[in-house]
Amino acid sequence: MNATSSDVAKHAGVSRATVSQVLNGYAERFAPETAAKVFASAAALGYEPSAAGRALRRGSSDFVVALLPHTTFGGNLQDLFEQMTVTLADHGYTLVLRMSGSAASTLDRMIAGMKPAAVFSLTPFTSAEQEVLRRRNVLAVDPPSVSAVDYNRAIGRMQGLTLVDAGHRRLAFAHLRDERQDPFGFAREEGIRDVAHERGLDDPQVIDVSIDLDSALSALDALTTPGIAVACYNDDVAMSLLAAARVRGLEVPRDVAVIGMDRSDLSRIALPRLTTIEYDIVAAASAGVASLLKALGAGAPLPASTPAFLSLIPGDTV
Amino acid sequence: MNATSSDVAKHAGVSRATVSQVLNGYAERFAPETAAKVFASAAALGYEPSAAGRALRRGSSDFVVALLPHTTFGGNLQDLFEQMTVTLADHGYTLVLRMSGSAASTLDRMIAGMKPAAVFSLTPFTSAEQEVLRRRNVLAVDPPSVSAVDYNRAIGRMQGLTLVDAGHRRLAFAHLRDERQDPFGFAREEGIRDVAHERGLDDPQVIDVSIDLDSALSALDALTTPGIAVACYNDDVAMSLLAAARVRGLEVPRDVAVIGMDRSDLSRIALPRLTTIEYDIVAAASAGVASLLKALGAGAPLPASTPAFLSLIPGDTV
DNA sequence: GTGAAAGCGCTAACAA
DNA sequence: TTGTTAGCGCTTTCAC
Numbered sequence: 001m002n003a004t005s006s007d008v009a010k011h012a013g014v015s016r017a018t019v020s021q022v023l024n025g026y027a028e029r030f031a032p033e034t035a036a037k038v039f040a041s042a043a044a045l046g047y048e049p050s051a052a053g054r055a056l057r058r059g060s061s062d063f064v065v066a067l068l069p070h071t072t073f074g075g076n077l078q079d080l081f082e083q084m085t086v087t088l089a090d091h092g093y094t095l096v097l098r099m100s101g102s103a104a105s106t107l108d109r110m111i112a113g114m115k116p117a118a119v120f121s122l123t124p125f126t127s128a129e130q131e132v133l134r135r136r137n138v139l140a141v142d143p144p145s146v147s148a149v150d151y152n153r154a155i156g157r158m159q160g161l162t163l164v165d166a167g168h169r170r171l172a173f174a175h176l177r178d179e180r181q182d183p184f185g186f187a188r189e190e191g192i193r194d195v196a197h198e199r200g201l202d203d204p205q206v207i208d209v210s211i212d213l214d215s216a217l218s219a220l221d222a223l224t225t226p227g228i229a230v231a232c233y234n235d236d237v238a239m240s241l242l243a244a245a246r247v248r249g250l251e252v253p254r255d256v257a258v259i260g261m262d263r264s265d266l267s268r269i270a271l272p273r274l275t276t277i278e279y280d281i282v283a284a285a286s287a288g289v290a291s292l293l294k295a296l297g298a299g300a301p302l303p304a305s306t307p308a309f310l311s312l313i314p315g316d317t318v
Numbered sequence: 319m320n321a322t323s324s325d326v327a328k329h330a331g332v333s334r335a336t337v338s339q340v341l342n343g344y345a346e347r348f349a350p351e352t353a354a355k356v357f358a359s360a361a362a363l364g365y366e367p368s369a370a371g372r373a374l375r376r377g378s379s380d381f382v383v384a385l386l387p388h389t390t391f392g393g394n395l396q397d398l399f400e401q402m403t404v405t406l407a408d409h410g411y412t413l414v415l416r417m418s419g420s421a422a423s424t425l426d427r428m429i430a431g432m433k434p435a436a437v438f439s440l441t442p443f444t445s446a447e448q449e450v451l452r453r454r455n456v457l458a459v460d461p462p463s464v465s466a467v468d469y470n471r472a473i474g475r476m477q478g479l480t481l482v483d484a485g486h487r488r489l490a491f492a493h494l495r496d497e498r499q500d501p502f503g504f505a506r507e508e509g510i511r512d513v514a515h516e517r518g519l520d521d522p523q524v525i526d527v528s529i530d531l532d533s534a535l536s537a538l539d540a541l542t543t544p545g546i547a548v549a550c551y552n553d554d555v556a557m558s559l560l561a562a563a564r565v566r567g568l569e570v571p572r573d574v575a576v577i578g579m580d581r582s583d584l585s586r587i588a589l590p591r592l593t594t595i596e597y598d599i600v601a602a603a604s605a606g607v608a609s610l611l612k613a614l615g616a617g618a619p620l621p622a623s624t625p626a627f628l629s630l631i632p633g634d635t636v
Numbered sequence: 637g638t639g640a641a642a643g644c645g646c647t648a649a650c651a652a
Numbered sequence: 653t654t655g656t657t658a659g660c661g662c663t664t665t666c667a668c
Contacts (some may be wrong), residue, residue: 002430004661015639020663030637051431052379053661055370056644062431068396068415079385082417085424094428097386097415099400106407111368112320113380113412211583232460236584243587265529266584269561322645333655338647348653371645374660639668644661651656 003045008015012031012041022221023049060115064093064292067100067121067129069281079178081286088282093117093296106126122284123184124151131249141292143284143309151279151309152184155167156191158277158310159259164199166318168229168257171196174241177208185233188261192231203251209237216244220256229318235260235267235276242270242317259318275315284309321363334591341367347634348578369412378433382411382610385418385439387502399602402438409611411435422446423591429454438610441502459610469597469627470502476595476628477549477577482517484636486547486575489514492559493539494551495526503551506579510549527555535561538574546574547636553585553594560588560635576635591635602627 005023009016018030019038027035041047055061066081085095097108100121107129111119118139125133125142133140143151156173163171173189192204205228209219220241223230232238238260242252250256252272260267260276267274323341327334336348337356345353359365373379403413416428418439425447429437436457443451443460451458454492474491480611481489491507510522523546525537538559541548550556560570568574570590578585578594585592605627 005663006661016661017639017641017663018637021638024663034637048430050374050433050661051372052373053434053644054663056368056646056660057375057662057664059513059644061370065414078417085417086421089424089427096383099396099403099415104403106403109366109407110412112366115368115370200437211587213587215589239584240587243589266557268529269531269534269558271561271564300428313569323647324645334645335647335655335657336653339654342647353653368645371660372647374644374662375646375648377660637668639666640660641666642664644663648659649657652654 002050003042003047005047005049007045008038008041008047011045012037014038017153023047040219055115060117062093063114063116064088064095064296065110065114065119065126066095067099067114067119067123069100069121069123077281077285080282084285084289087293091293091296100129102134108132108136118292118296120288122281122288126308135197139295141288141295143288150187152187153191153194154310155184155261155277155279156188156193156231157195158191158312159188160192160195160204160260162259162275162277162312162318163229163231164195164201165258166229166253166257168227168253168318170225170228171201171204172223172228172230173204173206174230174232174237175206175208176237177210177215188231188233204231209233209240211236211240213240213243213247216240217247220244220248220250223256226255229253230256230258232260233260235262235264236273238274238276238317239267239270242272252317260317263313270315273315274318275318276313278311278313280309280311319410320368321360321365323365323367325363326356326359326365329363330355332356332602341365368487373433378435380411381432381434382406382413382614383428383432383434383437384413384415385437385441385443386415387418387439389440398440398603401418401563401584405607406610409614411614412568418444418447424541426450429456435614436610438606440606445446456631459606459613464480466552468505468618469507469602471509471512473579473597474506474511474549474626475513476509476630477506477579478510478513478522480593480595480636481549481575482513482519482632484547484571484575486545486571486636487519488543488546489519489522490541490546490548491524492548492550493524493526493553493557495528495533506549506551522549527551529554529556529558531561531565534558535565538562538566538568541574545571546572548574550576550578551590553580553582554634556592556594557585557588560590560592578635581631590635594631594635596629596631598627598629 005016005019009019022030022035022038053060090093118135118141121142160171171192172194175185196204207219209216209224238258241258245252245256260274263276263278267276323334323337328338335498340348340353340356369379406413437451439460478489489510491510493503514522525540527534527537556576559576563570563574578592581594581596585594
């Protein structure tokens, strides 16, 4: 069914080696009519190179794996991945997507078997992922390789500074309690801690919240200081705490201040309006794609300036 | 770096053929101690078979491609694909994801190159996709092959029946507004329409809602009948409408009734408690994976009965 | 300018 | 019960 390079060679009356060369960008080494014959035959037979054969020979495949963030995956992100699919296809790469939440061990197996040309992530790799990628010696591209900033710590700092600048003197950090490991929370907690130290405040109190009212209520009750200001792992945590505060009759932000993270869709309809931080995933993506192509050796111009991926969304909860 | 089957053979003192057989499920053909040596050596060397080598030899790879629907891709769907990733990995297959929207030609190229063992989709294949799959002779699994039930229509029906049984006589369906066509929404709308016709009610009114307060307010204002009952595309839409109803001073469910879909985390902390429908993705995924595995010839027992994937979560908004 | 030869890692048929 | 052999489709020296 599928034509092989031998078929093309036979059809064009040349050798397989010639077909390979011509079709891989070395056409100018050959007589123009030879190259033309090869192109014509390939087209006539509908030749598609076998990824397996090529990968076996080259030691690595043309696949690029994109790790999908565990976040709501709306229109923008879908556009983005479709765009990436097309852009990479233009450069001879095939994009495949992969849930980033899947255990690192299955990532490892996939990499060992598939030998992708690169692994790409919109959010910083977890240390487990980094370890796997390093060990397998795979080209890894994530936002920090774009800009070298520890985004999670920066997020924590941004949350902390927002709270302190609004006059709050007592900080807390609310982790999302989850069966899944949360690689980002600790870096963000560190960011909050940094701010507390720099501003001469007490160490932040740390609580765990899962997304249900009971959990949020006990977490809220555990906060010792009245007027405490809570930096939350994400908007869901923040909204759980806000719901709990409403149940307890606490006034926001006077009795408890809350800042979220993500600017989730639902945070946009929250009342009071949730103060939160937005991560510009689309900007991160286009920067990432550019640096990916560059790392792969495909010549794509890098954007001149590094965009600011984080921005504060003002609200009424701080 | 990566051990090959030769390395394992050398280490175990046997031939490559033996290693291959033992590691591919024919261990019992060999002397127990031979098999044991092979397993031990493979483990000791951290042997991972090369997907390329195997695919080249077998003519098709161990990859299973899942086509991602063009729908908002929330936590539930992500959990589903993570679940599938793990289950398939247990059977030696590697799940990769692919935007279904990408042009059929790129799908074709991917299939030609990657030679996947199967292509899986939660939504029915488009005719262009079917054509590609048929021509490439790839095993294709989509919901119609899993069961004859159109789950999205069933969801709409269930929402509609819940509303009607609670005494509501005027139905509406609220789509999640998206620039792109949403393959699930229309089937659900049909389900609602079915119910209206069966019960002799007027055709449901249809509105579009995006997840922000302004949009929800105008959608709500567009609902012509007081006491209308709205089946929502998902919980986010429902919660947006609830927020809008609160702003407008409407009482729920008296002035407007709302039923969601998904039982999202946040719907669990909503006040009033959102009436919604839960789709048991784990059950759906295992059914899908089971039929996939069966089609692949991997002997996985199919669940005896078709599980009920849908269940009503009672609340106070209907 | 072009082709012959070798080999990537694997597995299936066959031989021993 | 195990090993030998051959070859999947491709690319890359190297020789002509």
